[in-house]
Amino acid sequence: MWRTSGKSPMVGERASAFRRLRPVFVFSGQGSQWAGMGRALLERSTVFEMVLRACDVQVRRRLGWSLLDVVTAREAPLGDIEVSCPAIVSMEIALAALWRSWGVEPAAVVGHSIGEVAAAHVAGVLSLEDALHVICEQGRAMGRLRGRGAMAVVSQPWERMGEVTALSEGKLWPVIHASPEWTVLAGEPEALDGALEVLRERGVVARRVDSEVAAHCPQVNPLREELRARLAGVRPRPERVPLVSTVTGRDLAGPRLDADYWVRNLSEPVLLREGLDTLITEGHDTFLEISPHPLVKHWVESCLDAAERPGRVLVSMRRGREPGQELLETLRLLSRPSLDAVPALRP
Incomplete structure (x- = not known):
């Protein structure tokens, strides 16, 4: 097993090569x-x-x-x-x-x-x-x-989240625009579970995140x-x-x-x-x-x-x-x- 020194771990030319990274x-x-x-x-x-x-x-x-x-x-x-x-x-x-x-x-x-x-x-x-x-x-x-919210990762673009959140009567929101294909939803737990069921029926990959809050x-x-x-x-x-x-x-x-x-x-x-x-x-x-x-x-x-x-x-x-x-x-x-x-x- 290893341990790094508390001082600079590299000197001279070896160090300069890494400093360019x-x-x-x-x-x-x-x-x-x-x-x-x-x-x-x-x-x-x-x-x-x-x-x-x-x-x-x-x-x-x-x-x-x-x-x-x-x-x-x-x-x-x-x-x-x-x-x-x-x-x-x-x-x-x-x-x-x-x-x-x-x-x-x-x-x-x-x-x-x-x-x-x-x-x-x-x-x-x-x-x-x-x-x-x-x-x-x-x-x-x-x-x-704690206990009031939940979050889920969904394989659907941010731009298409409106049709999902509209079904929740103001209880769900897209909260993380993660990438072109992935969005994170958050809101009330029951509303989120209902939305995920609909999404999965449509073939969308969707999974709950281990969280009891909706940030x-x-x-x-x-x-x-x-x-x-x-x-x-x-x-x-x-x-x-x-x-x-x-x-x-x-x-x-x-x-x-x-x-x-x-x-x-x-x-x-x-x-x-x-x-x-x-x-x-x-x-x-x-x-x-x-x-x-x-x-x-x-x-x-x-x-x-x-x-x-x-x-x-x-x-x-x-x-x-x-x-x-x-x-x-x-x-x-x-x-x-x-x-x-x-x-x-x-x-």
């Missing part, structure tokens, strides 16, 4: 979490451990529980949105730090749903303290809606003012890395990611396809998903295919797989280095 970092949202997802990297990567411990300090101060215990436990309450939100974002922030310690710098960043909080931190827009404040407050707010829809509206007040102290900064918003679908200056923006991030639809299309139009063709398990990889590939642009979509971790192997295999795919050019690792 500049994929788009894509941060995913709910659904990528799994029990024990942080255990191996905490044991084997000094950089990952250092950053996750810094996140743990912020989570403990705000929520009173141990982030480190949650991401290493074989059984953890990751189904609770108050827990999963800060756990996922903290894992993503630590993974991004590990990639950057290896010289893999993002050409741009984009985030899907809560992943946008991690993206904003990596872009330099939010301090670590502000990023963890935003995600802890978002998770706390969503916890108040990015009008169910969040009663929480907007309180959440805005709780986030009033957030102080966004100019971005150091280009950031494409999935609230607007386009490039966005860092200072605009204020309290009101993070309320919109939680309550308005996720325009992931529009954000990815913006990046593809700008010429980006290599994307690296930063998450504990691939969640948006096939959506990014779908957007590349629709644009008729060749490209690659790589991942950081996979559920249940030894993360060191996955990370180094992805690094080789990014750079095709010889075996003696990989980051310095030690038992």
Whole structure:
């Protein structure tokens, strides 16, 4: 097994080769979490451990529980949105730090749903303290809606969702424009089950997401003012890395990611396809998903295919797989280095 040094893991010409790697970092949202997802990297990567411990300090101060215990436990309450939100974002922030310690710098960043909080931190827009404040407050707010909502992934274009939601009498909404072929629906559980039954009868692939809340829809509206007040102290900064918003679908200056923006991030639809299309139009063709398990990889590939642009979509971790192997295999795919050019690792 391996452990990275706390100092720069590469020196000289080997390091410079990796520093030329500049994929788009894509941060995913709910659904990528799994029990024990942080255990191996905490044991084997000094950089990952250092950053996750810094996140743990912020989570403990705000929520009173141990982030480190949650991401290493074989059984953890990751189904609770108050827990999963800060756990996922903290894992993503630590993974991004590990990639950057290896010289893999993002050409741009984009985030899907809560992943946008991690993206904003990596872009330099939010301090670590502000990023963890935003995600802890978002998770706390969503916890108040537990049991009232549900979500589902549907293999039908966003443009055709109107005929489905019209049957729900205002109880369902398209909430994530994921790709040309995929949309996420959210709303009241019974209305969603009825819509899924109709869709399946039509031959549409549709499956419930493991969620007891409906984000990015009008169910969040009663929480907007309180959440805005709780986030009033957030102080966004100019971005150091280009950031494409999935609230607007386009490039966005860092200072605009204020309290009101993070309320919109939680309550308005996720325009992931529009954000990815913006990046593809700008010429980006290599994307690296930063998450504990691939969640948006096939959506990014779908957007590349629709644009008729060749490209690659790589991942950081996979559920249940030894993360060191996955990370180094992805690094080789990014750079095709010889075996003696990989980051310095030690038992």
